[in-house]
Amino acid sequence: xxxxKNDSPDLIRFLMGNEAIARGIIESGCALASAYPGTPSSEVxxxxxxxxxxxxxxxxxxxxINEKVAFEVxxxxxxxxxxxxxxxxxxxxxxxxxPLLSAAYLGVRGGLVVIVADxxxxxxxxxxxxxxxxxxxxKVPVYDPSSPAEALSMTRRAFELSExxxxxxxxxxxLRVCHARQxxxxxxxxxxxxxGPFEKNWTKWAATPKFRLVLHGELNDKIxxxxxxxSDSQPLRISGPKESPLAIITxxxxxxxxxxxVDADSRLSEIPVYKVDTPYPVNQKVLQELxxxxxxxxxxxxTYPVLELQLINKTKVRGRISGHVPQQGELTPEVVERxxxxxxxxxxxxxxxxxxxxxxxxxxxxxxxxxxxFMIKKLFSESIFTGDIGCYTLGVNLGAVDTCLCMGAxxxxxxxxxxxxxxTNDGHVVATIGDSTFxxxxxxxLINAVHTGANFVLVLMDNNITAMTGGQPxxxxxxxxxxxxxxxxxxxxxxxxxxxxxxxxxxxxxxxxLEEALSKAKLFSHEKKSGxxxxxxxxxxxRSSSSSISNIRFQxxxxxxxxxxxxxxxxxxxxxxxxxxxxxxxxxxxxxxCGFCVDVCPSQAIAAWRNLx
Amino acid sequence: MTQMILCGRGGxxxxxxxxxxxxxxxxxxxxxxxxxxxxxxxxxxxVNSHLKIGPFSxxxxxxxxxxxxxxxxxxxxxxxxxxxxxxxxxxxxxxxxSESDLYRVDATDIARSIGRIQLENVVLLGFSIFLSxxxxxxxxxxxxxxxxxxxxxxEQNLVALKAGVRVxxxxxx
Numbered sequence: 001x002x003x004x005k006n007d008s009p010d011l012i013r014f015l016m017g018n019e020a021i022a023r024g025i026i027e028s029g030c031a032l033a034s035a036y037p038g039t040p041s042s043e044v045x046x047x048x049x050x051x052x053x054x055x056x057x058x059x060x061x062x063x064x065i066n067e068k069v070a071f072e073v074x075x076x077x078x079x080x081x082x083x084x085x086x087x088x089x090x091x092x093x094x095x096x097x098x099p100l101l102s103a104a105y106l107g108v109r110g111g112l113v114v115i116v117a118d119x120x121x122x123x124x125x126x127x128x129x130x131x132x133x134x135x136x137x138x139k140v141p142v143y144d145p146s147s148p149a150e151a152l153s154m155t156r157r158a159f160e161l162s163e164x165x166x167x168x169x170x171x172x173x174x175l176r177v178c179h180a181r182q183x184x185x186x187x188x189x190x191x192x193x194x195x196g197p198f199e200k201n202w203t204k205w206a207a208t209p210k211f212r213l214v215l216h217g218e219l220n221d222k223i224x225x226x227x228x229x230x231s232d233s234q235p236l237r238i239s240g241p242k243e244s245p246l247a248i249i250t251x252x253x254x255x256x257x258x259x260x261x262v263d264a265d266s267r268l269s270e271i272p273v274y275k276v277d278t279p280y281p282v283n284q285k286v287l288q289e290l291x292x293x294x295x296x297x298x299x300x301x302x303t304y305p306v307l308e309l310q311l312i313n314k315t316k317v318r319g320r321i322s323g324h325v326p327q328q329g330e331l332t333p334e335v336v337e338r339x340x341x342x343x344x345x346x347x348x349x350x351x352x353x354x355x356x357x358x359x360x361x362x363x364x365x366x367x368x369x370x371x372x373x374f375m376i377k378k379l380f381s382e383s384i385f386t387g388d389i390g391c392y393t394l395g396v397n398l399g400a401v402d403t404c405l406c407m408g409a410x411x412x413x414x415x416x417x418x419x420x421x422x423x424t425n426d427g428h429v430v431a432t433i434g435d436s437t438f439x440x441x442x443x444x445x446l447i448n449a450v451h452t453g454a455n456f457v458l459v460l461m462d463n464n465i466t467a468m469t470g471g472q473p474x475x476x477x478x479x480x481x482x483x484x485x486x487x488x489x490x491x492x493x494x495x496x497x498x499x500x501x502x503x504x505x506x507x508x509x510x511x512x513x514l515e516e517a518l519s520k521a522k523l524f525s526h527e528k529k530s531g532x533x534x535x536x537x538x539x540x541x542x543r544s545s546s547s548s549i550s551n552i553r554f555q556x557x558x559x560x561x562x563x564x565x566x567x568x569x570x571x572x573x574x575x576x577x578x579x580x581x582x583x584x585x586x587x588x589x590x591x592x593x594c595g596f597c598v599d600v601c602p603s604q605a606i607a608a609w610r611n612l613x
Numbered sequence: 614m615t616q617m618i619l620c621g622r623g624g625x626x627x628x629x630x631x632x633x634x635x636x637x638x639x640x641x642x643x644x645x646x647x648x649x650x651x652x653x654x655x656x657x658x659x660v661n662s663h664l665k666i667g668p669f670s671x672x673x674x675x676x677x678x679x680x681x682x683x684x685x686x687x688x689x690x691x692x693x694x695x696x697x698x699x700x701x702x703x704x705x706x707x708x709x710x711s712e713s714d715l716y717r718v719d720a721t722d723i724a725r726s727i728g729r730i731q732l733e734n735v736v737l738l739g740f741s742i743f744l745s746x747x748x749x750x751x752x753x754x755x756x757x758x759x760x761x762x763x764x765x766x767x768e769q770n771l772v773a774l775k776a777g778v779r780v781x782x783x784x785x786x
Contacts (some may be wrong), residue, residue, distance in 0.1 A: 359688070
């Protein structure tokens, strides 16, 4: 009996790419989805939680502790017979690569779709890596959507393909699909699909190396069959005439720019544009025949030459390998236009790049991370600051973050700085990490640091949420992805369980307590060299609903001698220097009343002014 | 066909405006596609949205193609003016007087007087009456804004829109 509500099938809605992917998951009868938040992928899970509620869909949803665990959860559900999905950003796939490569060999039971959002540019990421390359490396097929509407359709096709060939299938949307919105046709939701219960067979699901060789052969057969039999592996003409000396082959989000540019310019109307829905694996024979029939073919794809490298004979091909397409940076419409104009020999005016004076991002006014960074900088002015991934990477603005590598690296790198024989500055190290990142990849690094006796201070900035990506729960929060109550992991017990001997918890708004806790940690780790000390600076994110914003507003009084400490060292967006009047001013609309600046001001010039209530 | 850039600082409601106009266009059966900024930039950094109504595949507006620029922060106008076509118009949140093709309103002041600083974006929407071939009418916007789930918010939105329209009409005369 159906319990899932149908929300008017054939409804058209203005959906974000990530919402469209979530809709595709719901329309595919997926029974489980797991994810770790990361721009530009985070809204997929958020949209799933909305539809689960709206449609009473029984899909199980979780924000997992990290991408590796998320993958394993989804894979377990697939073996149990359920359609499942796992969602992450591309650097998350680095973390989940271990299970992905093995799962490709073992195969799946219920359809398993791995959704990995790429960020050419990069806009909000450490790298511009192309997850389609990872799909190739793992030998799993990858869909490359060009629009939100296509992302929905491809999500559905990915589940079908996965179940047909018993193979994980990747969906790789780029940021311009994830964060695009479009009017999208929706179909009704589907009850969870089940392919039958798990049957034990250790030669397959727990295969030893001898059987892995057999499985590798089977995987190669699957990929070959997909490339030969599936139409999505073949180029499809989306614009222009069939007969022409030139052709463009493209894939994914950049194909939308290509199509619009060619369609809008009559001088380009003779160039056919071909798009490949699964850039790996491609039908190499069909692609080669297409290239052989032309004098020149241009390949445009984001961000690595995945299609291009699979072409057998590249002598008549222009692309990244030939140097006709830039090796880095997002392929924006302007870049694509220049490539196409050069390729087609059409004369065009060189467009001049505009000057941009972009406003740098900054920690919010009232962000509890700001006082923590201020105090670190004040007490450890000559130390090395290893930072991490999250809002608090913006500690660079306060001069309190010197390094940022990857999730959890603040702790591992702090150990390295501490153990290195070549000491920098005063030889002290302070690592900063957020609560979600600590759970994600910081815990093993902390155990390692304790075990090896590394002397450094770790400041765990606990705002009780995954803030940067929009406020997702962590293992310490009391709710799950869909809002259901969660078992809260006790952070202090976890840290003590890792073997940490010096642990303090402070409210970062409390200047004296913060100063005292960090001084104590400095004594323990740096002066007495007794190992890692941890200071948890705990206060809810100013943007989260649980945050208590004060109604008190402050103003700068006559005592101000314009020393600029508040502007330079606190870097609060609500405080600015008005050049014309030569005064320091607090912006009422931006200030959130944390009052930390009162303690920071050396001249005691800042005081409470009025209560907004 | 309309191509519009909406820009400002993170937290000023750029995405809200983009969604509002996109929803209306979708309800009217029009083809619409947009692109918006998320991630670290929304922590007070520069953000912009592209909104395109018509037969487009790409969500990005090319340089020199936008019909109009809605700017919630005057310093962001500069960062986005290269998107404007030659006869494109700018609607800007600023206390400075208007110039030709650069229509200004002190939306911050109006929003503050209504009691919610976040209404700046809706005030600026009142300037859409300047757009001659815009597929979305003021009536469409009013209908959408009054359909909000929270009565108080809907009322405030309509007050903000009316205030924006009043300033725009005064500029036309």
